Amino acid sequence: MLAYILRRILATLPVMGIVVVFVFLLVRIAPGDPAAIIAGDYATPENIQKIRVGLGLDKPIHVQFGIYVMNLIRGDLGRSLHSRLPVRQLIQQRLEPTVALAVSTLTFAILMAIPLGILAAWKAGSLIDRAVMVFAVAGFSIPVFWLGFLLIYGFSVKLDLLPVQGYVSFRQGFLPFIQHLILPTVTLGLIYMALLARITRASVLEVLQSDYIRTANAKGVRPITVLFVHALKNAAVPVVTTIGVGFALLIGGVVITESVFALPGLGRLTVDAVLQRDYSIIQGVTLIFSFVYALVNLLVDLSYTLFDPRIRY
């Protein structure tokens, strides 16, 4: 197992190398000039050029790449072209809200979706099953921003139960932390809930056709035990895969939800960096996301061994 883990980690290195080169070139090929954006609207072409030189953006591209790679080897992701703060610090500032939203969203989605999916599979073909599937379709179809605005209007503006926007760290109080997370969690969670419920239903439905389930039923095992102990465990692999992919996507940032609720997460950091042509941040977050994806994939693959003892690495 350890050898497998090491092999997988080593295998990510060439992938991340390709990502480094690809993103470095892509941001510089794309139209847009960070020096012009920094200089502002009233700046003259001469002032823009001065800024370009000051940031080292006038150097040949291979020189810029060399400097970047040397810094990367030392663990330095560089500095934001705009704020001049270390990219690592900027990412760290945004990590807590992003992780908080990701964890709360997935927790909410898992707690709601898995029982719903199992229920739908158990009562396949019934009204309950149809209701769950309609909910799943609605969940995919509803635009996130629309749902977010609706929830803000209802629960914040009209009922005055929850705040409209913002993020409060749990260090500043657990209650305000939770209060600020509820609406964004429900907004995002409903969509993941829809997806997870559907995947769970399909997977459990397949497993429920198995011989061992028929045997368990014939032996008089309680339905809840059949569903949650025998069926769910064997149906878990695709569900866990979906959860893993969902977590990686959430960490990557859900910019629409972050924008609607003014959450200072990694999604907004990335989009703002793209709009501002802040090359250092774009490169840094892309690298981090690649690593997170690779790590999540590894953890998901390792988790299969918990559900299926036949899988061994």
Add this chain to the structure above:
Amino acid sequence: MKRRTVFGMLAGLLVGMLLVWAGFASAQTVRAVMHAEVRHLDPHWTTADITQVHGYMIYDTLFALDEKGQPQPQMVDTYRLSADKLTYTFTLRDGLKWHDGKPVRAADAVASLNRWAVKDAAGQKLMARTASLEAVNDKTFVLKLKEPYGLTIRALAKEYSYVPFILPERYAVQDPSKPFEGDVIGSGPFMFAAKEWVPGAKTVYVKFKDYVPCKEPASYYAGGKKVNVERVEFVVIPDQSTAVAALGKGEVDYLQRPHVDQWPLLRKDSNVGMYRAEVLQMQIHPNHLVPPFDNVKARQALMLMVNQQDYLRAIAGDPENWRTCYSYLGCKGWLETDAGSDLLKRQDLEKAKQLLAEAGYKGEKIVVMAPSDYPTINAAALTTAAMLRKLGVNVDLQAMDWGTLTSRRPIKDPPSKNPAGWHIFHTTSGYAALKDPWGHANISTACDKAWFGWPCSPRATKALEELGNLAPGTDAFKKGLSEYHAALMENIPYVPLGEFFGYAAYRRDRLSNIIETPLTVFWSMVKK
């Protein structure tokens, strides 16, 4: 008394103290949603308005404009001009301190002005006429001119980018092509809370308790900058609807520039007050180097194509949100004139078509850049595209983000040679810039050295220079102003599309004493 009762009372007292503390803390904190995020901290490095706002929070200036548009001493206590009008001697006020406690010295002022003038148009004009600028002692510095220059004090009181903020000398001597390195230390009424800065999310300022305001009452950017709150937070809320909802619920106290779509909603809320914070002029900028707009007849065609009311309705909606204005230099200001503006006052599409043909236009594609992430500018671009099509022009309307537009507009090549080339873009200028043509880059007619579009008019350039040497209010000045404006109308560096307003919104039940400036200032403001 039972122990339980005592504990209950103590607990209640503690909770009460916490609630009171929380209430006290929030009453002293103003939470403002500004039009952009503070990303750059060096106001001599970037012209971004939000960085100038940041500058007004933590820095001070030698002079500043009052509500009548007159320069008033700020950090300067007294100044005198020699009889030959060549030597200014400035003495700083007592009690000026940096946020680290060190005293402000004349050497700081000298270094800061030198740094500011490297990039600023008004500063460059001043320094071109300067023989020397030196500190005599810690409180006094002397500016010696090569020739009399009537705009000296006005340049030092410049209110918009680049504002001549005074930095500590050790920062001001650094290369202005890079942002200064080091802690953010100013001598202004607020201090920058660096540890709490989350670029793109939150910027925090705290009251500088050792700030010594001028004795005069606050007036526009001048006068006594008395701070009445403990803390100001610039909070980033990217979505306008969310920001308006947050203001309505009291989660924030101030919105600097809510979008025009939100104004009716804000006006309905009895807890919300609004004031006109700024006046903006929308402009069509043709590329003077590229046919057909290298021919003045094509630029005249653009002018005749325009009906300002159509544009302003598209940009700002209801007529209460805009006004027509046929002056390059702003309406209702000290430089208002409409000399030579006949072409702008009437729309004549047939004549415009004729002029385009005379300029040699034969149906080639005209590239109009439209920044879809700037609603007002995008509205103007779409209107221009529609009007050009009415003239029979083959329009290539290219949607892009502002970042792409700013990277393309320095390109001088025609689109036929360079796919990134362009014919037309739009932008705005604030009222502060319009009434300061000496410092306003957009209106430069200095040919190769001009702003994007590269208008070239030696007549206008000379007229502006000469106007700067005349005393305002005199007949000679009025004559010079007419000559300058007529020269602009002859060359048409850009087409002015009238003026629309920017409003700020605030919780009237919480905030009062707001000074109504285009770049919001937070001194004087009181929070209940």
